[in-house]
Amino acid sequence: MIDLTRHRIVFTPSGKRGEFEDGVSVLEAARKLGVDLDSVCGGRGICSRCQVEVIEGEFAKHAIYSSRDHATPWNAVEQRYVDKRGPLKPGRRLGCQARLCGDLVVDVPPESQVHRQVVRKRAETHPIDIDPVVRLHYVEVAEPDMHDPSSDFRRLRDALAAQWALGEVRAGLPVLGRLQKTLRAGEWKVTVVVRQGQEIVAIYPGFVERAYGVAFDIGSTTIAAHLCDLESGEVLASQGLMNPQIRFGEDLMSRVSYVMMNPGGEKELTAAVREAADSLVGAAAAEAGVARERIVEVTVAGNPIMHHLFLGLDPTELGGAPFALTLDAGYEARASELGLNIAPGAYVYALPCIAGHVGADAAGVALAEAPYLRDELTLIADVGTNAEILFGNKDGMLACSSPTGPAFEGAQISCGQRAAPGAIERVRIDRETLEPRFKVIGSDLWSDEPGFAEAAASLGVTGVCGSGIIEAIAEMFLSGIIGQDGLFDGALAEKSKRIEAVGRSFAYVLNEGEPRLLIYQTDVRAIQLAKAALYAGAKLLIEKRGAGAPQRVTLVGAFGSHIDTTYAMALGLIPDCDLRAVVNGGNSAGLGARIALLNLAARAEIDEVVRRIEKIETAIEPNFQAEFVAAMAFPHASDSFDHLATAIKLPPRKAAEGPRRRRRN
Numbered sequence: 001m002i003d004l005t006r007h008r009i010v011f012t013p014s015g016k017r018g019e020f021e022d023g024v025s026v027l028e029a030a031r032k033l034g035v036d037l038d039s040v041c042g043g044r045g046i047c048s049r050c051q052v053e054v055i056e057g058e059f060a061k062h063a064i065y066s067s068r069d070h071a072t073p074w075n076a077v078e079q080r081y082v083d084k085r086g087p088l089k090p091g092r093r094l095g096c097q098a099r100l101c102g103d104l105v106v107d108v109p110p111e112s113q114v115h116r117q118v119v120r121k122r123a124e125t126h127p128i129d130i131d132p133v134v135r136l137h138y139v140e141v142a143e144p145d146m147h148d149p150s151s152d153f154r155r156l157r158d159a160l161a162a163q164w165a166l167g168e169v170r171a172g173l174p175v176l177g178r179l180q181k182t183l184r185a186g187e188w189k190v191t192v193v194v195r196q197g198q199e200i201v202a203i204y205p206g207f208v209e210r211a212y213g214v215a216f217d218i219g220s221t222t223i224a225a226h227l228c229d230l231e232s233g234e235v236l237a238s239q240g241l242m243n244p245q246i247r248f249g250e251d252l253m254s255r256v257s258y259v260m261m262n263p264g265g266e267k268e269l270t271a272a273v274r275e276a277a278d279s280l281v282g283a284a285a286a287e288a289g290v291a292r293e294r295i296v297e298v299t300v301a302g303n304p305i306m307h308h309l310f311l312g313l314d315p316t317e318l319g320g321a322p323f324a325l326t327l328d329a330g331y332e333a334r335a336s337e338l339g340l341n342i343a344p345g346a347y348v349y350a351l352p353c354i355a356g357h358v359g360a361d362a363a364g365v366a367l368a369e370a371p372y373l374r375d376e377l378t379l380i381a382d383v384g385t386n387a388e389i390l391f392g393n394k395d396g397m398l399a400c401s402s403p404t405g406p407a408f409e410g411a412q413i414s415c416g417q418r419a420a421p422g423a424i425e426r427v428r429i430d431r432e433t434l435e436p437r438f439k440v441i442g443s444d445l446w447s448d449e450p451g452f453a454e455a456a457a458s459l460g461v462t463g464v465c466g467s468g469i470i471e472a473i474a475e476m477f478l479s480g481i482i483g484q485d486g487l488f489d490g491a492l493a494e495k496s497k498r499i500e501a502v503g504r505s506f507a508y509v510l511n512e513g514e515p516r517l518l519i520y521q522t523d524v525r526a527i528q529l530a531k532a533a534l535y536a537g538a539k540l541l542i543e544k545r546g547a548g549a550p551q552r553v554t555l556v557g558a559f560g561s562h563i564d565t566t567y568a569m570a571l572g573l574i575p576d577c578d579l580r581a582v583v584n585g586g587n588s589a590g591l592g593a594r595i596a597l598l599n600l601a602a603r604a605e606i607d608e609v610v611r612r613i614e615k616i617e618t619a620i621e622p623n624f625q626a627e628f629v630a631a632m633a634f635p636h637a638s639d640s641f642d643h644l645a646t647a648i649k650l651p652p653r654k655a656a657e658g659p660r661r662r663r664r665n
């Protein structure tokens with residue numbers, strides 16, 4: 001006999017199904033069946049996270065006839081929500097209000113799922129589920145009663161247990177300190193932010209729908225903060241500023257020596273970076289119109305020295321061999337301990353460091369690019385003053401760092417500057433006349449196009465940025481102005497006024513206007529040293545792995561994201577491989593921090609991956625020096641560049657020891 005008081009329900013897309021008593025809500029049925037249907041308000045009709053759509057029709061597969069009438073009619077709670085907050089999408093109901101009165105097939109749209117997926121480039125390998133470390137729970141707490149004395153915190157815990165089935169949650173003193181005022185301000189209705197089902201990190205009066213997090217990428221030169229909605233994963237604001245530690249030293253090592261030479265110096269550096277981070281939180285919160293106390297979780301990626309200084313750990317040991325880290329695993333600290341003025345119980349999660357030279361920024365890159373999930377052997381280079389290099393695939397990863405120096409960032413280059421409006425970023429040199437043309441940041445016009453002079457006059461041509469230097473030197477090599485060894489062909493000075501004798505050497509005049517911009521022999525040399533370090537590091541990892549050409553190369557970081565991949569290969573920054581497999585990866589360290597912010601499982605994943613990465617110390621590798629010397633040549637002294645040769649015309653290789661024409665050096 002059919003039991004008319006029980007009804008069947010099937011949820012899509014999960015396919016989960018069950019049978020329930022008449023009058024059970026769709027939300028209750030979903031919970032019992034383990035269907036991923038969201039709720040913040042606990043079924044009170046105020047959050048609308050539980051939206052579902054009844055699918056009508058005959059479903060032979062499930063032997064169900066589903067109709068909208070098989071759910072109880074639209075009710076006053078739903079109407080109150082719509083009157084206050086605007087209409088739901090057509091066909092939608094609040095799952096906590098619609099109750100079973102017949103058989104139903106119910107669709108859970110993506111925005112009603114707790115574990116949503118963000119579409120992003122990692123989707124090539126696998127998408128990221130949004131599953132943050134915190135959850136919001138709206139509760140109604142019993143008021144104090146003289147006849148049944150108990151503390152406010154006990155009654156709050158009882159409410160969380162009864163209404164959300166949460167066990168004994170704890171709370172730190174900063175959270176407890178605000179509890180009584182918050183409960184009374186919310187008239188005993190509050191939204192509680194619970195971390196990992198165990199600890200209360202914030203309590204807000206009334207119903208609060210969203211919480212936020214900040215992902216930091218702390219670089220030696222710049223610090224970037226991305227404020228994210230922890231529910232949608234969306235970046236609501238991004239702010240950046242120069243790392244104020246620059247006043248203690250341009251590069252990392254000079255900051256470590258500052259610490260070594262000035263007792264207590266590490267405290268000054270820590271205070272500077274924490275202050276900057278807190279001011280970025282303020283700026284990002286203001287940009288997004290979000291109150292600071294609604295920020296409940298923070299993640300941090302940064303090189304080992306920045307990672308240590310931000311956490312307040314002395315980086316002295318990282319200044320010299322054997323480069324011992326204080327801490328390498330992912331680490332959680334209270335935000336208040338790190339000087340961040342956000343939710344009272346919020347935590348900061350710092351990504352793990354791979355090695356003394358390969359930091360939490362490289363771990364962020366690994367998480368974002370996920371080479372450890374791929375079949376292809378992937379080479380990833382994060383190029384800054386130190387190149388952090390990862391190589392491998394799902395069968396194993398290796399990592400090293402290589403001292404490229406600041407040349408790629410425009411430092412140590414006579415006309416170099418950071419990427420900013422007015423900086424030359426693209427260069428072409430006519431193979432016959434050796435005349436250059438270029439583009440500057442801020443204008444789409446080439447310098448030989450009409451209108452460029454006006455654009456340049458307003459922008460001002462100020463110097464050459466890292467990607468411009470790469471192109472200028474690659475074009476000089478491809479035009480024969482400099483040889484494979486990087487030396488000027490001085491004979492060309494007779495052919496073109498662009499090649500000028502300077503002292504005992506030569507220079508190439510890139511811009512005749514004001515300022516006059518020249519590329520000197522010393523500039524070429526600085527780029528040779530930087531690119532040789534990068535290439536030798538990559539080669540070392542490839543050889544350790546016993547592999548051939550990489551099947552995929554990703555250049556990440558501010559510089560790596562902007563350089564032209566063909567020119568990068570023409571100069572020999574990276575080994576020869578199919579050019580179509582070389583890509584600019586963007587700010588992967590920051591993206592990795594964002595993934596760790598949005599997905600709790602990603603933290604365990606990267607911690608485990610980092611432990612398995614084989615760390616190579618270039619300084620003690622016997623082959624490194626020989627590889628470095630061979631990599632000084634353009635593109636390389638002995639390695640063939642067959643793939644590259646199919647894409648561009650390379651100058652003929654000179655015999656190893658040919659007579660030199662009028663070279664001065």
Ligand code: FES
Binds near residue numbers: 027040045095097
């Ligand atoms: S659970 Fe909040 S509106 Fe349904």
